[in-house]
Amino acid sequence: MISERFLNYTVALLILGMALGAWVMDEPFLITLTTKAVILALAGVGLNLALGQGGLISLGHAAFFGLGGYAMGVLASHAQNFTPIMETPFLIEGTNSMPIIWLVAIVVSSFFAFVIGLFSLRTSGVYFIMVTLAFGQMLYYFSISWPAYGGEDGLSIYVRNSFPGLNTLDPIQFFGICFVVLMVVIYGVNRLTHSSFGLALNGARQNAQRIRTVGLNPFKIQLIAFTISGAITGLAGALFADLNRFISPTMFSWQTSGEIMVFIILGGVARLYGPVVGAALFILLEHWLGGLSEFWHIYLGVILLSVVLFARGGLIGALSKKENADA
Amino acid sequence: MPDTVLNIQNISKSFGALKASDGVSLDLREGEIHALIGPNGAGKSTLISQIAGKLKPDTGKIDLLGYDVTKLSIAERAKLGLGRTFQISELAMDYTVLENVMLGALGKRGGAFRFFMPVMKDAELRECAQSAIERVGLSHQMHKVTSELSHGQRRQLEVAVALTLEPKVFLMDEPMAGMGAEGSKMLTSFLDNLRQQAPILLVEHDMDAVFALADRISVLVYGKVIATGNVDFIRNHDEVRRAYLGEEAA
Structure with missing residues (x-):
């Protein structure tokens, strides 16, 4: 058995190697595929904070993924049509600058995560799942019935948004941006896991009564975790929209929430790199099995079942020793 | 610092027709161990839950260190200085x-x-x-x-x-339960010293420990405190012997 940290580094290097290899061999499609895995991994890292560490089983994270995507879509579509988003009471114009779009995506999705958390965290267990699902579906149907940004058909953005000093339309450069964002977020989440906040958050998952008895408020702790979680998934949504240069209500659908959850379960719940391994595996399976059969989800189902039944810690758990946090 | 750190005044709590607490009054003074005993189903757990803040009493008032905490949450009471241990361990x-x-x-x-x-x-x-x-x-x-x-x-x-x-009041729900003879002996002497740091309201089934430690004992039966007094008073209290101690203590 190898240590989890070693496995994490290996996974990160494999992804980087995959993209660089594809670049050297001039396979832009492969780079794009790897980029997709990286972005979906980021969405999973967001959900994993709430689900893995907080024990908050959210089936509504597509809401934040979609909000991030639509933040990009709205800003970029106004920029490409040279129309302002609003003129009164003050002028807001569209933009195609990635950093600004990310900021807006993070602010919007964390605001919604805060509000959704405020309601859903009053419940627990299966009710929590249902409340988060309901919020996700509300946004899904809203996006379908909102004709200004494509409604059911979605909306195309013709040129990828810009990042200062880089050519984002070059696949390897866009991959680089996404990969760095993922690494920075993983670093931040790792710091958070081992901080005072992380100790209390994981404690609240195990026993909320214990947290109350020492004078801490589990609701507040979980609400903040849920908000950060939504912000990360929202950022992933903005990147995903930029990858496809297209947004559609599918980003808001509950199937999207389910897929993000599948990444985590495949890779390992509450494991730092769980969603990364899960998303990479998912993309591999989708690509290879999807090429063999239209019904590749059946095979995915079998794999998911065996992970749940035989390898609770997911792939990371099966391949590495459990790390003792308190050393 | 008031001499009485915890003052429970006439609290009642009903679940449907069952009166789990029926006008309970109890106080805890600086430097003492006050034991709360009573047969199973007497309402000890309900009383503890109300003191800790998990349940709110229907009527009555709870003062902690001079503050009315009747409507405060568990976390707020903990911050004021209430340290609690549980009957069934609540740990991560x-x-x-x-x-x-x-x-x-x-x-x-x-x-x-x-x-x-x-x-x-x-x-x-x-x-x-x-x-x-x-x-x-x-x-x-x-x-x-x-x-x-x-x-x-x-x-x-x-x-x-x-x-x-560093609580100013300890609330301990059966700390000896599940301990071997050695362990409960050790804990008994530990609690004996701990009362200097902060008074303890102790719910305990281990009568040896209660009689060894308690400055005062209150006996709860069917949601009512039927007697409060020192060890000798309780040992010789007729109603208590009938209701609770039975022949064992006779």
């Missing part, structure tokens, strides 16, 4: 002993909202946690996962977490 089972006690140290510091610095390397918190672990005698188990501890050790751990909060 996947955490090590040290991590559990660190939670108490965090609570004492007044918040968990530090997001970046590694908590296990925080010297101040760690020192606070380690000294509490030493005091209850769990130093050798410090890095053991809580789910692997014996029942008795979990009880000691609960006390250690409560200690980090």
Whole structure:
């Protein structure tokens, strides 16, 4: 058995190697595929904070993924049509600058995560799942019935948004941006896991009564975790929209929430790199099995079942020793 | 500092037709151990839950250190200085002993909202946690996962977490339950000294421990306190003997 940290580094290097290899061999499609895995991994890292560490089983994270995507879509579509988003009471114009779009995506999705958390965290267990699902579906149907940004058909953005000093339309450069964002977020989440906040958050998952008895408020702790979680998934949504240069209500659908959850379960719940391994595996399976059969989800189902039944810690758990946090 | 640190005034709590607390009045004074005894189903747990803040009484009032805490939450009462241990251990089972006690140290510091610095390397918190672990005698188990501890050790751990909060009042629900003879002897002498630090309201089934420790005893039967007094008074109280101690004490 190898240590989890070693496995994490290996996974990160494999992804980087995959993209660089594809670049050297001039396979832009492969780079794009790897980029997709990286972005979906980021969405999973967001959900994993709430689900893995907080024990908050959210089936509504597509809401934040979609909000991030639509933040990009709205800003970029106004920029490409040279129309302002609003003129009164003050002028807001569209933009195609990635950093600004990310900021807006993070602010919007964390605001919604805060509000959704405020309601859903009053419940627990299966009710929590249902409340988060309901919020996700509300946004899904809203996006379908909102004709200004494509409604059911979605909306195309013709040129990828810009990042200062880089050519984002070059696949390897866009991959680089996404990969760095993922690494920075993983670093931040790792710091958070081992901080005072992380100790209390994981404690609240195990026993909320214990947290109350020492004078801490589990609701507040979980609400903040849920908000950060939504912000990360929202950022992933903005990147995903930029990858496809297209947004559609599918980003808001509950199937999207389910897929993000599948990444985590495949890779390992509450494991730092769980969603990364899960998303990479998912993309591999989708690509290879999807090429063999239209019904590749059946095979995915079998794999998911065996992970749940035989390898609770997911792939990371099966391949590495459990790390003792308190050393 | 008022002499009476915890004052429960005439509280009642009903579940449907069942009166779990029926006009209970009780006080806890500085420096004492006040034991609460009573047969199963007498309403001890309901009373403890109301003092801790998990349940709100239908009527009546609870004062803690001179503040009316009747409407405060569990966390708010803990912050005021109420340290509690549970009948059935309420611990983070996947955490090590040290991590559990660190939670108490965090609570004492007044918040968990530090997001970046590694908590296990925080010297101040760690020192606070380690000294509490030493005091209850769990130093050798410090890095053991809580789910692997014996029942008795979990009880000691609960006390250690409560200690980090430096509470002004201890509320202990059957701390001896599940302990071997050796363990309960040790804990008895530990509690004996602890009352100097803060008074203890002790719910306990182990009569040897109660009679050895308690300055005063209150007897709860069917939601009512039928007697309060020192050990001799309770031992010789007719109604108590009939209701609770039975022939064993006769």
